[in-house]
Amino acid sequence: MASLSLSSIAGSDHHRPLCVDLDGTLIYSDMLHETVLGILRVAPLASLCLPFWLLRGKANLKQNVAMRAEFDPATLPYNLDLVDWLRQQHTLGRRLILCTASDHSIADPIARHLGVFDEVISSDGMVNLGGANKAKALVDRFGERGFDYAGNSSADLAVWEHARRAIIVNASGQVQSDAEACAEVEAVFEGRNSGFAVWRKVLRVHQWLKNALLFVPLFASHRVADGEAWMALLLAFVAFSLCASSVYIANDLLDLESDRQHPRKCKRPFAAGAVPVWQGVLLAPVLLAVSLLVAAQVSSPFLAWLVAYFGVTCLYSIQLKQLVLIDSLTLAMLYTLRIVAGAAAVGMVLSFWLLAFSVFLFLSLAFVKRFAELQVQLLHGKHKAHGRGYLTDDAPLVQMLGVTAGFSSVLVLALYLNSEDVLRMYQSPHWVWGTVPVMLFWISWVWLRAHRGEMHDDPLIFAVRDKASLSAGAAFALFLTIGTVG
Structure with missing residues (x-):
């Protein structure tokens, strides 16, 4: 005013x-x-x-x-x-x-x-x-x-x-x-107010929820009572969150032109000019340095996986996100890498089943993200997604690939439930089978909402705000708990 x-x-x-x-x-x-x-x-x-x-x-x-x-x-x-x-x-x-x-x-x-x-x-x-x-x-x-x-x-x-x-x-x-x-x-x-709410968006604090994947190996191995593992994973969570924020800042700075042509991303702090770009240039390396120092306190293998995550993310931000299909595969790898890093933080070796399930599930969610972005571009009459290698005409194919990947993850889960590992780790393994229909419902639900144009272009934001998704997550955890305690 x-x-x-x-x-x-x-x-x-x-x-x-x-x-x-x-x-x-x-x-x-x-x-x-x-x-x-x-x-x-x-x-x-x-x-x-x-x-x-x-x-x-x-x-x-x-x-x-x-x-x-x-x-x-x-x-x-x-x-x-x-x-x-x-x-x-x-x-x-x-x-x-x-x-x-x-x-x-x-x-x-x-x-x-x-x-x-x-x-x-x-x-x-x-x-x-x-x-x-x-x-x-x-x-x-x-x-x-x-x-x-x-x-x-x-x-x-x-x-x-x-x-x-x-x-x-x-x-x-x-x-x-x-x-x-x-x-x-x-x-x-008068100028704009760059208070806590703006800086929360700069750091993408809500994206830190993705780093909860670090704790998956702890639950999968039934080591929930291991206090030392919890401390290591909490430090790992802080390190990954700070590293992710530094990468998000760098990505926002390099993606200003594309963000400003997007109906929602144009409101991001750097794209909207709410925060000067020079502050982002200074903050990103500081966050990365602190992240690496915290990671070094966890373990050397975890630090190595964090460096790998940072390197792949930088490659994604600079080049890979512009490559058709490679971008979604990279996103799936980055999600899975969090689980691998969590295992490294507590000295665990991941099973084939968990890795296979993770890759297919996260590939499906990566395709959801791209499909939702293409839907938005299509509504605005654009033929090509700016800064991406996709055409809006690719949306049906992206949808088919994503649905296939999602149901493949459910197939891996079903095969896993018939393995000797389940009989050894669960008191009542037949209860764990309840997770299969839950996953079938959730994958179908996510893609149904995406098909209707009701999907946020970040599936994480959608999941934490959607009542059906939260209910599915609670049901999934319930079946696993009953199967564990008998």
Whole structure:
């Protein structure tokens, strides 16, 4: 929301040009940070040139980065309150100028997309138009106090000192106070609140539920009373959760373009500009380092599996998720790897049956995820899922593969229940057979909901919110418990 001073409605001042900053003001993000990430995504080898470009000046760095990075101005996280106000000012005949330290090859497409700016003043590869340089350029062009200026940071104070009026956007309390001392304030557009709820989304805390798979080997081997194993697995859970959060952050940073074209993922903190991308760049390696330190306290085999999980996840984020079928197989392996790591944490050897059941079940859920995403893209009239190798026409085939994998997991479970291991481990093995119809129901239920377009694109979120899924999970656990105690 914006608070406007009475002077902002004075019609006699609409002839005075209004210069608007880009990074952090017109958009919630920073285009230099985003374009550098874009280079890391599409041309990682070119990132080795960044220090050499910077040696020739920040303007040269921005120009070289902008030349190699692609972006869609329509998907950027605009400050919509400010944009609406600028449209009103444009309608009233006010001259609007986009004045930014970003390179002209970045600023020009954004100005054309919005269609409210009469002119663009930006960096040109020689002069970095920020701070004092921006102030000098505007004073040379419009004279002392001959323009109004909208900005957000302490670097803009040098401009506000020479401006007639200040429009304060998305600024801290200190910057706002300093700006009020420099110039008459015409309008204030308050920033977003990046509190606990936002950071919970950044870390994807709800995704930590997947790491409960680490405890599966403990229950499968009937070692629930082993206190030492519980302590090891709790540390393992913390290590995996922190590692997963670091990977999610890196994935969100590399996937900004795709997320912004997705109807739900566009609301993620980095895609929406609620959290600056530079904070994610700093946080991801810190979380990974802490994760590895915690994992080292568990055991060397567990640490090795955690490193393997991190490596495969990075490969998935960078390349594998763009490959048809390989992406779903990789997701299934990553789920199964959690169970393998849990076994390593407590010094267990996994059975063939548990591994086979896990692979088929998680492959089915991976196909559910892809099918749900394709359903969303199809509803929005798109022929291809952005950032994925699938066409929307592939949805029926993905559905068939997923259903087949799901029922294959039930078949493995049924064969396992006829093995000598079940007779040895369960007091009343005939009760354990109750898990088979439960699994048949749940797999069918999940795919029925997906077919109806009622599936969240993350099956985990669906499962923990769906009453039928929770009831099926409770029934599954009940049959196993009765079979164990007799």
